[in-house]
Each structure stands twice: as C-alpha cells, then as structure tokens.
Amino acid sequence: xxxxxxxxxxxxxxxxxxxxxxxxxxxxxxxxxxxxxxxxxxxxxxxxxxxxxxxxxxxxxxxxxxxxxxxxxxxxxxxxxxxxxxxxxxxxxxxxxxxxxxxxxxxxxxxxxxxxxxxxxxxxxxxxxxxxxxxx
Amino acid sequence: xxxxxxxxxxxxxxxxxxxxxxxxxxxxxxxxxxxxxxxxxxxxxxxxxxxxxxxxxxxxxxxxxxxxxxxxxxxxxxxxxxxxxxxxxxxxxxxxxxxxxxxxxxxxxx
Numbered sequence: 001x002x003x004x005x006x007x008x009x010x011x012x013x014x015x016x017x018x019x020x021x022x023x024x025x026x027x028x029x030x031x032x033x034x035x036x037x038x039x040x041x042x043x044x045x046x047x048x049x050x051x052x053x054x055x056x057x058x059x060x061x062x063x064x065x066x067x068x069x070x071x072x073x074x075x076x077x078x079x080x081x082x083x084x085x086x087x088x089x090x091x092x093x094x095x096x097x098x099x100x101x102x103x104x105x106x107x108x109x110x111x112x113x114x115x116x117x118x119x120x121x122x123x124x125x126x127x128x129x130x131x132x133x134x135x136x
Numbered sequence: 137x138x139x140x141x142x143x144x145x146x147x148x149x150x151x152x153x154x155x156x157x158x159x160x161x162x163x164x165x166x167x168x169x170x171x172x173x174x175x176x177x178x179x180x181x182x183x184x185x186x187x188x189x190x191x192x193x194x195x196x197x198x199x200x201x202x203x204x205x206x207x208x209x210x211x212x213x214x215x216x217x218x219x220x221x222x223x224x225x226x227x228x229x230x231x232x233x234x235x236x237x238x239x240x241x242x243x244x245x246x
Contacts, residue, residue, distance in 0.1 A: 063195065071198065
C-alpha cells in the first residue's frame with residue numbers, strides 16, 4: 001500500500017430515502033475505510049436528514065439503515081461535518097440528530113462525539129483542504 | 137441452491153449466504169457450518185452470536201478488521217486476535233462466521 005495518505009471528503013446532499021445516494025455513499029465509505037486514508041463526511045442540504053434520529057421506514061417498505069451510521073466509529077470514520085445553515089433552513093438542530101461517537105485510541109479510548117456542526121463558510125474551508133471530494 | 141433443515145428448504149445464493157435472513161435458526165447454523173467443514177464449538181457460537189447482535193444493532197455485518205477489534209473489546213484478546221479467529225474460521229472469520237450467522241456478506245469485504 002502506498003504510504004501517501006490522502007484527504008477524502010464524502011459530500012452528502014440528498015435525503016436518506018427516495019433515492020439510492022445516501023445508502024450508496026455510506027457503503028462506499030465503509031468499504032473505503034479499509035484503505036487507511038483520512039476520511040471525513042459532510043452533510044448539507046437535504047443530506048442533513050440522513051443523520052436524524054427516530055427514522056422509521058416501515059410504511060415505505062425499505063430498510064432503515066440509519067443505525068449503520070453508529071458503526072462509523074468502529075471503522076475509524078470519526079469526522080462528520082454538518083452544515084449549520086442546512087439544519088436551520090429545515091427547522092432542525094443538533095438535538096434532532098443521532099448522537100454518534102468514536103473511541104479515541106490516542107486518549108485512553110475515551111468516547112467522543114463524531115458530529116461537528118460547522119457554518120457554510122467553515123464548510124467551504126473544509127472542502128478547500130481536501131485532496132479528493134466525492135459527491136452523493 | 138438450498139440448505140435442508142428438518143425437512144425445510146432454505147434458499148441461499150451462489151456463495152452460500154441465505155436469501156431471507158428470517159430463515160435463520162440454530163439448527164440451520166449447524167447445517168451451514170457443516171457445509172463449511174466447521175465443527176461448531178462454544179467459541180464459534182460466541183462469535184456467531186456476537187455477529188448477530190452487531191447486525192441487530194447496526195444493520196450491517198462488520199468487515200473482518202472491525203469484527204476482530206470489536207470481539208477483542210467484548211470477549212477479550214484471547215479470542216479477539218487474528219490468529220485465533222482464523223483458527224476458528226479458516227476461510228475468513230467475517231465471511232464464514234457471517235454465513236453461519238445467517239447474515240449478508242460483510243460490508244467492506246472485497
């Protein structure tokens with residue numbers, strides 16, 4: 001394996017159900033996590049709905065994959081950026097999102113929150129820092 | 137393609153993963169294990185049960201590296217290490233144990 005670590009950002013802009021984007025993105029992230037790159041996820045526009053808690057898909061007959069976001073920490077995916085403006089525009093706040101955590105190996109395996117709410121301006125800066133951006 | 141348990145037919149795909157996850161039973165697990173040439177011991181069951189709990193909670197079958205790390209945390213380093221896990225499941229702990237546990241092929245298994 002190449003020793004060059006690249007910064008990957010997966011950008012999620014779509015609602016979790018009604019299209020395949022959200023689930024595909026999550027699966028690519030989980031598969032890609034094996035390659036030991038620096039991975040972070042961004043959630044903006046309707047993509048912020050992917051992280052909401054209390055999802056119930058019974059009536060639409062598809063699998064509720066929202067619990068899988070809780071496994072991201074196990075896959076060492078620890079940086080989930082959520083855009084503040086996108087939340088506000090949809091009447092949401094951080095309390096409407098699942099509480100996602102990871103264990104920090106460098107800090108005695110302390111549990112830390114994975115989600116970070118950032119402004120649109122900060123999100124632009126985060127995007128500018130990346131080597132590779134994948135949009136879903 | 138199918139397994140047979142007590143006269144019941146349980147369909148599986150070309151790799152041996154069952155199609156309907158709700159078809160799973162302990163008896164079926166024994167049948168799948170036999171077709172994988174594995175004799176189920178308490179240690180095998182501990183891993184299989186762990187995987188079923190993991191799937192129940194997260195809706196995915198974990199990749200092998202994640203599985204071993206999680207087992208180490210849950211059941212201790214004597215079980216949760218590569219060598220021991222491959223002794224239990226010689227053709228890959230995630231792949232074989234998931235198959236026996238009646239789960240889909242692990243996510244992140246290429």
